Amino acid sequence: MAYRKTPAEISRLEAAREHLIAAATSVVTEVGWSQASVTAVADSAGIAAGSVYQHFSSKAALAVEVFRRAAGREVEVLGTVLREPGTPVERLARGVEVFARRALENRGLAYALLAAPADPAVGAERLDYRRRYRALFAEVVHEGIEEGLLPAQNGEITAAALTGAVGEVLVDPLGAGDGETTEALLTELVAMALRCAGAPRP
Amino acid sequence: MAYRKTPAEISRLEAAREHLIAAATSVVTEVGWSQASVTAVADSAGIAAGSVYQHFSSKAALAVEVFRRAAGREVEVLGTVLREPGTPVERLARGVEVFARRALENRGLAYALLAAPADPAVGAERLDYRRRYRALFAEVVHEGIEEGLLPAQNGEITAAALTGAVGEVLVDPLGAGDGETTEALLTELVAMALRCAGAPRP
DNA sequence: GTCTATATGGGGATAGAC
């Protein structure tokens, strides 16, 4: 009756695959896409380079999976925060803060997701996910306009500016290191975001 | 007395080098850094691949030179515009407009300068020039604060947002093609920039 | 299924003729 895999076999394979993805994610976080060779990833996962191809048909396929997992988590979190109770202005402030805080807490990964040189397959995914981040920000801006809390504006551009600002902060180790400057940076970033969207001055 | 090069020889060499840089710039503009192989660049310049190494010690050295020329022009222009007569707010508006307009008029090059995947040597230059763009924007913001035209704020973050917004617009073919949408886009971008810096509402 | 060993291909860089 061994005409198909037992659940145990399946979960072993799944686990190996997940382990590989996790290892690849950590390599990318540490050294970036360009330095994340198949050999380096396999070493990190504790398997042979050739064995990678038991789980993914190509390096690009693995890279895309790594990207989707990580970027998907951020979209998920941002979407949740932006839809929590509160006025659109409050939610925008909270969304920017959480987005930036998470990025600053995991700079390596955030940089990989937002900016690091990557092969074309990942680049295409990145475009897609950047649009999603922007769409989420734009949504709450539009709500703010409808409710009369924000002035008429192109929400897409405002959203682009917000994404760009966070990215820029990550690129330049400006708000690096210690927690105190991080908090100050977040405060300023949120203040900028609210001005950017035209929220009433506090 | 042929113990040193004649002026004519020197200018011939200079010209060949300049021609090579120009060809490399156009290749990078069209296909990006990653596709700009030595062979492709040499073909474009009408010389053999090996001859490239008469002018540059490595591909990276050529790439860095291409980057510096192009990015340097933008810094120059932005600096000039931001220092023309007018209030800081007026100059900021004009600076953002010119910066974005130039980028939109030469998307390929702007994308290469701001965002396209590139080898590490170019990446390092990019960091440096991004800081310069930001410093220029930040300077005018600080002036605005001193003159009481803008509220207290972290000018670096505002400047980062401005750079990021322009970059984002370039990445996503949102304001593509025809002149009408371009103008509308620029208007919105400038409006966003002024809100971002906290300029009084018009 | 995972290993070792190797094939394959591309791009940067060099050598030597002209």
Place this chain on the structure above:
DNA sequence: GTCTATCCCCATATAGAC
């Protein structure tokens, strides 16, 4: 000084043993 031809390295991907 420029060309042609080639070398060399590295990374992906595959083949076959275990």
